[in-house]
Amino acid sequence: MENNASYVLKTRNLKAYYILDDLGKKKTVKAVDDVNLEIRKNEIYGIAGESGCGKTTLMKTLYALLKPPLRLIDGKVLYYRDGEEMDIYALDNEERRKLRWEYIAYIPQGAMSIFNPVLKIKETYRDFLDSHLSGKTRDEIFEIAREHIRQLGLPLKVLDSYPHQLSGGMRQRVAIALAALLKPAVIFADEPTTALDVVVQRGVVQLLNEIQDGLENTIILVTHDMGIHANITDRLAIMYAGKIIEEGNTDEIFDNPLHPYTKYLINSLPRFGDRGSRVSAPGNPPSLANLPGGCSFHPRCPHKMDICEKKIPELNDQGNGHKAACWLLNGGEGKDEGTS
Amino acid sequence: MFVRRYLIPRLLQYFLVIFLGITIVFFIPRFAPTNPVQRTIAELRSRGTYLNPADVEKMVEDLTRLYGLEGSWFEQYIDFWKRLFSGDFGISFFQFPVPVIDLIKNALPWTVGLLFVTTVLSWIIGNIIGGIAGYYNNKRWSRIMDGIVMFIRPIPYYIFALGLLILLAYVYRLFPIAGGHSLGRKPSFTISYILDVLRHAFLPALSLVILGAASWFQTSKLIVQNVNAEDFVQYAQLGGIKERKIMFKYVIRNAMLPQVTNLALSLGQILSGALITEIVFSYPGLGNLLFSAITTGDYNLIMGITALSILAITSLVLIIDLLYPLFDPRIKYK
Numbered sequence: 001m002e003n004n005a006s007y008v009l010k011t012r013n014l015k016a017y018y019i020l021d022d023l024g025k026k027k028t029v030k031a032v033d034d035v036n037l038e039i040r041k042n043e044i045y046g047i048a049g050e051s052g053c054g055k056t057t058l059m060k061t062l063y064a065l066l067k068p069p070l071r072l073i074d075g076k077v078l079y080y081r082d083g084e085e086m087d088i089y090a091l092d093n094e095e096r097r098k099l100r101w102e103y104i105a106y107i108p109q110g111a112m113s114i115f116n117p118v119l120k121i122k123e124t125y126r127d128f129l130d131s132h133l134s135g136k137t138r139d140e141i142f143e144i145a146r147e148h149i150r151q152l153g154l155p156l157k158v159l160d161s162y163p164h165q166l167s168g169g170m171r172q173r174v175a176i177a178l179a180a181l182l183k184p185a186v187i188f189a190d191e192p193t194t195a196l197d198v199v200v201q202r203g204v205v206q207l208l209n210e211i212q213d214g215l216e217n218t219i220i221l222v223t224h225d226m227g228i229h230a231n232i233t234d235r236l237a238i239m240y241a242g243k244i245i246e247e248g249n250t251d252e253i254f255d256n257p258l259h260p261y262t263k264y265l266i267n268s269l270p271r272f273g274d275r276g277s278r279v280s281a282p283g284n285p286p287s288l289a290n291l292p293g294g295c296s297f298h299p300r301c302p303h304k305m306d307i308c309e310k311k312i313p314e315l316n317d318q319g320n321g322h323k324a325a326c327w328l329l330n331g332g333e334g335k336d337e338g339t340s
Numbered sequence: 341m342f343v344r345r346y347l348i349p350r351l352l353q354y355f356l357v358i359f360l361g362i363t364i365v366f367f368i369p370r371f372a373p374t375n376p377v378q379r380t381i382a383e384l385r386s387r388g389t390y391l392n393p394a395d396v397e398k399m400v401e402d403l404t405r406l407y408g409l410e411g412s413w414f415e416q417y418i419d420f421w422k423r424l425f426s427g428d429f430g431i432s433f434f435q436f437p438v439p440v441i442d443l444i445k446n447a448l449p450w451t452v453g454l455l456f457v458t459t460v461l462s463w464i465i466g467n468i469i470g471g472i473a474g475y476y477n478n479k480r481w482s483r484i485m486d487g488i489v490m491f492i493r494p495i496p497y498y499i500f501a502l503g504l505l506i507l508l509a510y511v512y513r514l515f516p517i518a519g520g521h522s523l524g525r526k527p528s529f530t531i532s533y534i535l536d537v538l539r540h541a542f543l544p545a546l547s548l549v550i551l552g553a554a555s556w557f558q559t560s561k562l563i564v565q566n567v568n569a570e571d572f573v574q575y576a577q578l579g580g581i582k583e584r585k586i587m588f589k590y591v592i593r594n595a596m597l598p599q600v601t602n603l604a605l606s607l608g609q610i611l612s613g614a615l616i617t618e619i620v621f622s623y624p625g626l627g628n629l630l631f632s633a634i635t636t637g638d639y640n641l642i643m644g645i646t647a648l649s650i651l652a653i654t655s656l657v658l659i660i661d662l663l664y665p666l667f668d669p670r671i672k673y674k
């Protein structure tokens with residue numbers, strides 16, 4: 001057991017649902033359902049899963065930026081700062097505003113449209129800096145921005161550009177640079193490589209890596225691209241239908257995936273030579289508004305047993321901190337059928 | 341580059357629109373069934389003036405010339421343009437023989453003064469309040485404002501204006517009932533004259549500002565709510581940017597872009613006058629002038645006022661087109 005000093009973020013039974021009013025009928029989308037995370041200092045923590053499984057919602061919930069219809073239903077998000085535990089949902093608005101960017105920063109999914117279209121990038125820099133540092137003149141602030149851009153190896157002229165004048169890759173890089181601006185302890189990166197071509201992707205991943213090396217902080221990296229997880233994450237969580245169904249060291253998960261869904265994800269990785277043929281899980285992801293009973297994966301699972309339809313398996317440690325939630329592993333009931 | 345690729349074609353378009361607009365203004369009254377010459381003579385007769393047939397013939401000839409109705413339509417048309425370039429819109433049929441341009445010159449300052457101030461004022465008030473109410477859409481006071489505006493907006497303008505007039509000028513005699521200044525006063529640059537003008541302008545201005553601001557409020561609120569859902573606003577919130585900054589620099593600033601265009605269009609409409617306002621408050625502006633021109637079939641005067649409006653609107657649109665890239669860097673001259 002490690003003590004709290006090595007952790008930066010924990011969650012307890014976190015639940016965040018979209019509460020929708022569908023023609024008078026209440027509809028609940030269980031996008032984050034009973035999630036327990038323990039994320040360490042100085043690691044790249046990956047979160048993987050199909051589109052719509054709740055990755056972005058989880059990130060927003062960790063960041064405590066929930067807007068209706070998304071609501072925190074239950075649970076806690078705890079940050080550890082200077083040895084103190086902080087419940088982000090218990091902070092007042094101003095404390096939470098300050099926590100953002102100074103201690104936790106966010107790179108949103110789809111960085112194409114995240115910059116104010118009528119402001120030059122340096123103005124966006126100024127707004128971020130102004131809101132968190134006091135007593136700096138305009139010139140000092142622009143100098144900080146220039147220095148920061150230079151350090152990260154981005155061209156200085158982006159500062160004088162309007163967002164629409166930058167390429168998608170450059171915008172993504174600026175978003176990453178901005179997230180590192182105040183040297184936060186945690187950076188949330190939501191699909192930073194999606195919609196970029198492969199060469200640009202590599203640059204973006206490298207930039208993230210450099211930042212993490214330099215700041216020795218934590219990056220929580222969401223992407224459905226298992227290749228990127230294999231390359232840079234230290235630990236990995238697999239998300240399915242609002243739940244974490246497997247978690248462990250990245251190498252361990254790739255070497256020995258325990259959950260049938262994880263196996264599909266890993267098998268869907270393109271290998272050298274055969275870019276086209278990917279084997280993904282059969283069937284479609286379930287609707288989070290109308291989940292099947294028991295294990296949500298059971299309708300698509302080749303090893304389905306009776307219990308899978310009835311009870312939700314718990315996320316249990318299978319040794320070495322490698323956790324998985326599957327009846328094949330729990331209590332030995334399914335062990336005979338084999339999992340590899 | 342900019343001049344050849346953008347400015348020259350844009351200017352050509354500008355002149356073409358004016359040319360076509362004024363051409364239409366010239367021809368439309370000529371298709372109307374009334375003959376202004378016969379009408380004037382009938383008017384004189386109805387007042388009991390005795391006219392012998394020889395005089396009538398002479399009169400028809402004179403009037404036809406004065407009204408610019410001599411010769412074929414084509415000749416009249418050429419003549420019309422010639423006179424236009426020297427600022428001559430011909431002679432008013434109704435207030436014969438005052439030149440149209442003089443009538444317009446007298447009415448113009450009243451209308452521009454009243455409408456320019458009220459248009460700009462209601463734009464500013466409506467947009468700022470609407471913007472803030474849109475940003476704090478979930479707050480109670482924002483809903484209450486919504487309710488008030490929804491109550492005011494559908495009231496027909498003339499009822500609203502008459503209501504104000506009856507209440508504040510008739511029941512409580514706080515403001516004068518009619519006119520642009522007190523009867524018999526000579527315009528001068530004295531405090532007391534200016535106060536007199538302001539007192540007379542107050543009620544018409546109030547009616548215009550309240551209903552105008554209510555309308556800007558609604559559009560502005562709607563636009564702000566849309567901008568509020570944009571990614572860049574959410575990003576600013578993620579970044580812990582101070583709320584006031586988000587509201588003004590991110591939300592309202594972007595929501596203003598379409599409103600700038602709308603303001604220019606409203607300003608362009610000033611020159612056709614605020615017809616109903618000026619009638620209700622007997623305000624001596626272009627709207628009243630246009631109204632009497634229409635009721636008396638004074639088509640030189642109609643043409644004069646309409647031509648001026650066309651000029652004003654097209655010019656303002658041109659100016660906005662040229663200035664817009666300053667407000668929105670995404671727009672390029674194309």
Ligand SMILES: Nc1ncnc2c1ncn2[C@@H]1O[C@H](COP(=O)(O)OP(=O)(O)OP(=O)(O)O)[C@@H](O)[C@H]1O
Nearest residue numbers: 018029031050051052053054055056057058069288
């Ligand atoms: N504003 C919303 N209102 C209602 N439902 C929503 C809303 N946003 C997301 N959802 C639903 O919540 C679920 C999780 O969405 P989320 O965006 O977190 O998924 P994701 O894993 O990030 O997907 P992707 O890989 O496509 O980004 C989805 O089923 C989605 O339909």
Ligand SMILES: [Mg+2]
Nearest residue numbers: 055056057109
């Ligand atoms: Mg997402």
